[in-house]
Amino acid sequence: xxxxxxxxxxxxxTRRLLIDCDLHNNVPNVQALFPYLPALWREHxxxxxxxxxGETSYPKNAPTTARPGSRPADDGVAGSELALxxxxxxxxxxxxxxxxxxxxxIDSLHNPDAAIxxxxxxxxxxxxxxxxxxxxxxxxxxxxxxxxxxxxxxIDRVGQHPGFVQVFLPVRSQLPYGSRLFHPLWEAIARHDxxxxxxFGGAPGNPPTPSGWPSYYLEEYAGMAQVFQSQIVSIxxxxxxxxxxxxxxxxIEGGFTWLPxxxxxxxxxxxxxxxxxxxxKRPPSAYIREHVRLTIQPLDAPSDPRHLVxxxxxxxxxDLLLYATDYPHRHVADPAQDLLAHLPEPLARKIAVENARxxxxxxxxxxx
Amino acid sequence: xxxxxxxxxxxxxTRRLLIDCDLHNNVPNVQALFPYLPALWREHxxxxxxxxxGETSYPKNAPTTARPGSRPADDGVAGSELALxxxxxxxxxxxxxxxxxxxxxIDSLHNPDAAIxxxxxxxxxxxxxxxxxxxxxxxxxxxxxxxxxxxxxxIDRVGQHPGFVQVFLPVRSQLPYGSRLFHPLWEAIARHDxxxxxxFGGAPGNPPTPSGWPSYYLEEYAGMAQVFQSQIVSIxxxxxxxxxxxxxxxxIEGGFTWLPxxxxxxxxxxxxxxxxxxxxKRPPSAYIREHVRLTIQPLDAPSDPRHLVxxxxxxxxxDLLLYATDYPHRHVADPAQDLLAHLPEPLARKIAVENARxxxxxxxxxxx
Numbered sequence: 001x002x003x004x005x006x007x008x009x010x011x012x013x014t015r016r017l018l019i020d021c022d023l024h025n026n027v028p029n030v031q032a033l034f035p036y037l038p039a040l041w042r043e044h045x046x047x048x049x050x051x052x053x054g055e056t057s058y059p060k061n062a063p064t065t066a067r068p069g070s071r072p073a074d075d076g077v078a079g080s081e082l083a084l085x086x087x088x089x090x091x092x093x094x095x096x097x098x099x100x101x102x103x104x105x106i107d108s109l110h111n112p113d114a115a116i117x118x119x120x121x122x123x124x125x126x127x128x129x130x131x132x133x134x135x136x137x138x139x140x141x142x143x144x145x146x147x148x149x150x151x152x153x154x155i156d157r158v159g160q161h162p163g164f165v166q167v168f169l170p171v172r173s174q175l176p177y178g179s180r181l182f183h184p185l186w187e188a189i190a191r192h193d194x195x196x197x198x199x200f201g202g203a204p205g206n207p208p209t210p211s212g213w214p215s216y217y218l219e220e221y222a223g224m225a226q227v228f229q230s231q232i233v234s235i236x237x238x239x240x241x242x243x244x245x246x247x248x249x250x251x252i253e254g255g256f257t258w259l260p261x262x263x264x265x266x267x268x269x270x271x272x273x274x275x276x277x278x279x280x281k282r283p284p285s286a287y288i289r290e291h292v293r294l295t296i297q298p299l300d301a302p303s304d305p306r307h308l309v310x311x312x313x314x315x316x317x318x319d320l321l322l323y324a325t326d327y328p329h330r331h332v333a334d335p336a337q338d339l340l341a342h343l344p345e346p347l348a349r350k351i352a353v354e355n356a357r358x359x360x361x362x363x364x365x366x367x368x
Numbered sequence: 369x370x371x372x373x374x375x376x377x378x379x380x381x382t383r384r385l386l387i388d389c390d391l392h393n394n395v396p397n398v399q400a401l402f403p404y405l406p407a408l409w410r411e412h413x414x415x416x417x418x419x420x421x422g423e424t425s426y427p428k429n430a431p432t433t434a435r436p437g438s439r440p441a442d443d444g445v446a447g448s449e450l451a452l453x454x455x456x457x458x459x460x461x462x463x464x465x466x467x468x469x470x471x472x473x474i475d476s477l478h479n480p481d482a483a484i485x486x487x488x489x490x491x492x493x494x495x496x497x498x499x500x501x502x503x504x505x506x507x508x509x510x511x512x513x514x515x516x517x518x519x520x521x522x523i524d525r526v527g528q529h530p531g532f533v534q535v536f537l538p539v540r541s542q543l544p545y546g547s548r549l550f551h552p553l554w555e556a557i558a559r560h561d562x563x564x565x566x567x568f569g570g571a572p573g574n575p576p577t578p579s580g581w582p583s584y585y586l587e588e589y590a591g592m593a594q595v596f597q598s599q600i601v602s603i604x605x606x607x608x609x610x611x612x613x614x615x616x617x618x619x620i621e622g623g624f625t626w627l628p629x630x631x632x633x634x635x636x637x638x639x640x641x642x643x644x645x646x647x648x649k650r651p652p653s654a655y656i657r658e659h660v661r662l663t664i665q666p667l668d669a670p671s672d673p674r675h676l677v678x679x680x681x682x683x684x685x686x687d688l689l690l691y692a693t694d695y696p697h698r699h700v701a702d703p704a705q706d707l708l709a710h711l712p713e714p715l716a717r718k719i720a721v722e723n724a725r726x727x728x729x730x731x732x733x734x735x736x
Binding site: 062063064171172173174175176177178179206207208209210211212213214215216217218219221222223225226227229230231233234237238255257258260261262264265266268269270271272273274275276277298300301302307310311313314331332333 | 430431432539540541542543544545546547574575576577578579580581582583584585586587589590591593594595597598599601602605606623625626628629630632633634636637638639640641642643644645666668669670675678679681682699700701
């Protein structure tokens with residue numbers, strides 16, 4: 001049983017070692033990709049006034065979208081400047097590594113050639129303007145996830161760059177990620193020893209709930225936890241982890257307090273119905289604890305910290321959680337203050353750095 | 369904090385008073401409805417060999433579908449005989465009241481006239497062959513939930529029968545139940561002082577996950593908890609409880625251990641985004657604790673009973689849970705043994721009888 005320490009500010013160092021597993025580098029505008037796009041697409045974008053596939057899940061003026069000061073001057077796009085990221089996160093928090101998740105909505109593009117061209121351009125932009133500029137950064141490869149074989153080809157194109165540790169997959173999708181259709185994508189992720197990073201959001205065209213289109217952004221936001229759950233049900237049930245035993249999957253920006261009760265239900269129904277999926281040889285929770293990790297921001301925390309400590313204990317493993325700020329998004333809870341401060345130091349340290357170091361294979365010294 | 373009693377069999381009476389909030393009366397075959405159908409539909413069914421809208425969520429030979437002995441002779445449909453229901457549940461468990469949920473899949477019928485005719489026939493069949501035969505029974509009105517105004521008309525037709533305490537709404541739907549389109553249905557439920565009983569299953573035609581069609585029944589079964597969550601997000605966010613302040617909603621056969629973390633997330637995002645839904649004046653959890661109840665079978669229980677006791681405490685109210693056997697469906701957990709036996713007696717008694725009595729307005733003495 002976890003013994004929660006008395007949470008007084010003096011109990012912990014004001015600055016602890018951190019690996020931040022969810023930072024956002026947003027493309028400021030489609031013209032920023034021009035140096036990385038073929039002439040055909042530069043011409044097409046210029047002539048059609050196409051604005052690119054900007055992030056769809058965080059509307060520009062929603063209160064959750066940008067913390068104060070994260071917009072560059074002249075009303076720029078929050079999270080689009082490396083200097084601000086250094087100034088607001090990497091330096092003040094003492095981040096050893098920060099993992100970039102560029103939420104460019106490639107999955108919203110129904111023109112497959114545009115999806116491929118823009119995904120490649122975003123990756124080359126990430127290499128040139130982020131990874132090669134800042135040794136503390138790692139990043140997720142942006143792919144046309146709706147076209148798994150072509151996504152695999154993009155992973156093959158850039159997967160050997162040492163800055164890429166993950167492939168970005170929007171949690172919303174038109175078909176469940178466990179489907180046989182996605183196996184070429186999982187195969188490429190596993191072959192390059194990358195992480196499949198399933199991230200909040202997506203714009204595949206189908207409703208974000210199993211009951212049709214909601215009316216309000218609040219519904220989509222609160223309901224995104226259910227989309228994460230549906231993807232893990234699919235991935236485990238279809239035997240993706242049996243087929244790719246070294247595969248690792250991160251659930252990013254989807255909360256984690258739902259995980260214990262989700263595993264109880266999934267395990268129970270697997271016991272009832274496992275003859276339908278005979279390749280799933282262990283309870284689903286065993287696959288999840290081995291292959292899946294979750295970032296801790298946003299923190300769907302109860303008002304009573306004692307309940308949060310209970311949930312952490314119910315996870316049944318100290319390896320599952322990864323620290324993240326989710327910069328530049330704005331949330332009411334501070335994960336360091338509202339979660340780590342309530343945990344015993346060895347567990348807090350695992351969440352802050354050690355779990356991410358092991359999962360993303362990050363060498364001990366960031367000054368490489 | 370809940371003090372869990374030492375769970376030895378001697379601690380509790382072998383037979384406690386029970387109100388069973390989820391019993392299934394299945395239509396054995398469409399011909400059983402002939403006495404309650406107009407000549408046009410009897411002729412149509414006979415000539416087209418239409419088999420009716422039998423339950424779709426529990427396939428006949430799935431291990432979860434029927435407990436041993438619940439099928440009538442000659443390979444009949446489990447749950448279709450009152451005598452067996454008396455013999456297997458009402459008498460041996462000493463049930464004071466049992467609430468019938470007939471899962472006839474009216475929502476799967478795309479012909480609106482068929483949907484209306486069959487719903488009315490099922491309700492008249494319920495009155496004649498169940499409610500008028502057994503004073504311990506209450507039932508849910510079956511309606512064409514996909515046609516809210518016509519569903520309201522059916523509620524007006526039979527809602528005054530004292531046996532009906534609830535309206536059956538399959539949790540899967542093509543549009544979220546909070547939508548303005550459903551307000552005529554909620555208005556009728558509230559006006560007749562009935563409960564809206566949102567129940568496992570449904571066959572509306574759209575996928576049961578927010579990520580498209582799953583491949584296996586296990587995925588649909590385990591994932592159904594997410595469908596319940598999506599409906600509650602919609603109902604609260606659209607202000608259904610603000611518009612119908614006396615409305616009560618039961619979540620039936622969807623589990624409950626997911627509720628605490630769900631309320632934490634929903635409350636948190638409401639704090640972030642409540643300006644989008646200004647009519648939602650209190651945190652969503654306050655609406656849920658006032659208006660919503662949940663049946664306890666299936667019990668998505670952890671292997672450690674201590675964790676289950678933690679979840680019960682995290683609910684933040686002793687009023688929310690309703691005892692149910694879910695007869696004739698078969699589950700691995702016995703809610704009396706695996707849940708009630710671990711709770712202090714006053715709370716166990718609330719779950720076993722008192723919460724249901726208050727919620728469904730059931731008079732103290734069943735010998736009316």
